Amino acid sequence: MASAPGRSDRQVGGRSRRRGSPASQPCSAPAYFTRKIPAYELLGEEGLVRLEEQADWILKEVGIRIIDDPATLDLLRQVGATVDGTRVRFDPGHVRSLCRTAPSEFTIHARNPARDVRIGGMNVVTAPTFGPPMVTDLDRGRRKGSIEDFRNFVKLGHVSPWIHHSGGSVCEPEDLPLNKRHLDMVEALVTLSDKPFCGTSSAPERALDSLKMAEIAFGAGRMARDCVVMAVVNVNSPLSFDHITTGVMKAFAEAGQATLMSPFMMAGAMSPVTQPAAIAQVHAECMAGIALYQIFRQGAPIVYGSFLTTLDLRTGAPTYGTPEANLSTFATCQLARRVGVPIRAGGRYTGSKAPDAQAMMESVNALNAGIMAGTNLILHAAGWIEGGMATSYEKYVMDLDHIGALGRQMQGLVLDDNQMGRDAYRETALGENFLGVDHTQRNFKAANYMSDLADTGPYEHWAEKGSLDMARRANRKWKDMLAAYERPPIDAAVAEEVAAFVARRKSEMPDEWY
Template structure:
């Protein structure tokens, strides 16, 4: 059931999509973007952009952007260590991928927030590996800090901890040339060499423009390295409406488009055909409190509109849903994440991350990963829709049972039961009496028990011993290099 198609929901008319596109092109050509990385600046200049060296401003004509879009693939496959988990990114097909690389975690024993350590990364990946609905992992290699790990080697140790504990697709960092090269080197080891990695991408990254309208040096350095290797790049714009972008959502879409498409242009000039995502983390700034609100309903609305804009450009869309402003597993947590996950899925966002997170993605929770797997499973049932044919219309069985009968003993019921109904894994459907006899457990308790069961019993596909050896040896090389400073 994983990877079903959405796209039934649209919030913009085709005329409105075109108006947003037109204004995006005007921003790129007349306002421009600031590109601080000198190689990318030169690449854009050589590619036909107007430049202002004094301000690092780059002005992209519409024809240049359109040429880049022609070269960017509308579909591609991210290859997993286990091929059964390969992710086929194509029009309106929906996948979920938790963002486990958070600085804080809710402790499984105490329920209190603390810093995330390397063992947590391993446990988080193991839980994601066991969950049916997840296919990608925003893994430990993207974490700026892992408690107890020197900051200069978090990317290598975080990557190894991730790939040892899941055979699904793992994301890595683009923050700086050397870190990007390290992650690509490790991915090449995993893939069986650089040539194999080029043929079958096994790693991807997110490049975050700095809103408004800037491409920072470190992220752009990483972009260049991933593009050279033909590995997918997600341009994850995170505008806060009213602060780092216009307060109007239409204005956010215009600025977001300019930031994404300028990045796409760089990628295609470096290596035509580089897979890219039209990515959004955009939402509002909560003006009462002065910080981002990723659980806001406006984030859900922007996901829907971003999916439409991505389809207009024939690009896959990466969206943000499954987060909350809540600090624990409560009612607010449930309605914020479920609403936005459903909106993004119905809109056909191809890759949705943030399941498992709390308080605007500052914190990750093992229990929340299990709960969100349930929500995502229900959403896949929605995307599956209703099959209408002669057998499912059920005229013959209705006629056979007739007035006053029942369907419990009908072969038609047995044949279609598992196909038609979603069977919850942790949601409670017991009578009150049975629920009380079982200990009156709330959802958090049930999810915690499920996590403990997974950590005790689940065995991810083992990493090839020679591959593991090479990864560890490379990590030691990086540690030695970085210790010299």
């Protein structure tokens, strides 16, 4: 087990100038939210211990599978796990002890230092949806994603103050070969935004390409010291890690970079149908993944990811924002805090096929649960629709508006003299309104969150403007955002080196479409 140089056991971070970065532009909003409201605690000590004991039982009696990776099985055997073929079992408490070297907080650095994000603690970082093969908008309908769509979504995330991290596969560019498209995607993430980004985790060799492109952008010395890129890795639920998953984890861990470890679990399909059983399985899978990451490199930064939803048991279709799924979010966030690592939970999930009332109801329920539960990283914060099969332009900006409102809510109340407004009473006679007083004039822009999309005016004004519902207002909004986009500065030599790397790697590979 190698130790990460320059890192304490519980913290990773720091700040310094970027390789080749021009003078950084100031941000118009904080680089991430810092919550001032407490997390909701659903379970007491007895309930949490019961779930932890169930997770330990799973790891001891059922175990996990490591598929087609003898080297990882050998490492697990060396740290005291019981290895029987591809099945690995752990004594109670063993996995938890292996997780202890994972940092409780860490910084993911951006090309623009003002956009660095801090993962963990009381911080909340948002990133857009991840992985849909399709895109949709009101003008062109549903279609396969393209590299143009991918670049558009990177630009939308860059323009918005409510997206803090560019994410990774915001949509799959199906117009490019499967084995090469990751190069264009990471190039877009590096050059079209100066926010943090994810590398590609669909294959170990693509992970290595992503790490090399990050190294070009930041410099090898900088990358050896700091976390500058993250991978998103899903457990092959139930309880399996294949060689692709472990290969990506090894690449990122050995480079000292971050991973989001997340089971993708639908209760009744990848776990027993009852939520407590599913929660305990998520906990077992996450802890096993975190432990494995620390075996690959002690101190490597990792996030405990919870994606646990329900099924419509009449049809087998996944459902989102349901009471059961939301209760699971509360419980898994509590369990993750006891492990002592940052938490991912609560995206804007929906099974709706359109940016409609169902979409917003399910998304609000899912995201609110994550915020209330105390999540640190919100993946799928914007654009998710159709159960994750598509990224919607309209829903993307509708989601942004809600994130902005929640960000304001997380700030809590400020109880200073200005907020108490005693001078407003002195200016106003009893029985008169406060609209014209100096206190109102000084505070009207900042007193309340101002939605970009909500129409709060009278019916007549709404009718005169075309009687547009929110989806159609969102259609106008994303086009305005793209029109306002300005490419952030990047050192020309860095951009050229990234482009040359992409061209060389493409020339070394035949096109593979499937």
